[in-house]
Amino acid sequence: MIKKNFRRIKKVENMKLNNNLECPMLGLGTFMLSPEDAYTSTLEALKMGYSLIDTANAYVNERAVGRAIKDSGIDRKNIFLSTKIWASEYENENTVEETLERLGVDYVDLLYIHQPAGNWLAGYRMLEKAYREGKAKSIGISNFEGKYMEELETKWEIVPQFIQVEAHPYFTQKELRVTLDKYGIKLMSWYPLGHGDTALMNELVFAGLGKKYGKTPAQVILRWHTQMGFVVIPGSKNAEHIKDNMDIFDFALTDEEMEQIAKLDKNERYYPARMNSLYSLQTGNQSLKNNMEKIV
DSSP states (O other): OOOOOOOOOOOOOOEETTSOOOEEEBBEEEEOOOOHHHHHHHHHHHTTOOOOOOOOGGGGGGGHHHHHHHHOOOOOGOOOEEEEEEGGGGTTTTHHHHHHHHTSOBHHHHHHHSSSOOHHHHHHHHHHHHHHSSSBSSSEESOOOOHHHHHHHOOOOOOEEEEEEOTTTTBOHHHHHHHHHHHHHHEEEEEETTGGGGHHHHHHHHHHHHHTTOOOOHHHHEEEHHHOOOEEEEEEEEEEHHHHHHHHHOOOOOOOHHHHHTTOOOOOSSOOHHHHHHOOOOOHHHHHHHHHHOOO
């Protein structure tokens, strides 16, 4: 049984990006959160000491996240705000301004293109322009792997700071990380806890390490991510879970323990169908754009 106490949670560690910007290694993800839940969770997380918040056009909760940031009273410069441009918007010359307007900010700290779909190169050129104009302090790509990453590598004018992809102890993105390491591109993990898979959570190594350090298996896994050099953005609308997810920086896994966890790598995704379906997206997703404009 994990003992609960009221000690002060240790501050989230930062990492330096390939453009010398600093980014927290743990933040709040808002995927699948309704606008109401995204507002509440973002506000709670910021009050707890989080500073990294991740959203996206496609999550249809940017306005809610922006309101929470404003209502928190925290100085904008102390928040690392990340969002993603959806594939239907890659050829919309106003999409960066529209995204900033929904968020209620003058700039974002990290701006991604969400999928290698449609005219994704036009989308990437838009990121580079936003970066040059100071509207994005760093830029990134989401779900770019294999041939898409290889093609982008020959066409970028500005090397991205981040890639956001599925990563967890069962799928550590070993092949992709060879390319990332070459350019100093950092990995931000989605599905960091295997989408709550009980098989992953019940692995004996996590139970044992949890007992040793007084942590839950989920906290051990999140700490593994940060020690792998990944930024991790677990999402939740449960205030206690949000607090627990942050409470991982008061212990460190040993090299031997990291090697134990490495043996779990099966090179298997939880969401293989996602990759195929997202790569085949067409750019004419007007219904999503309508929702982005309407939801306040």
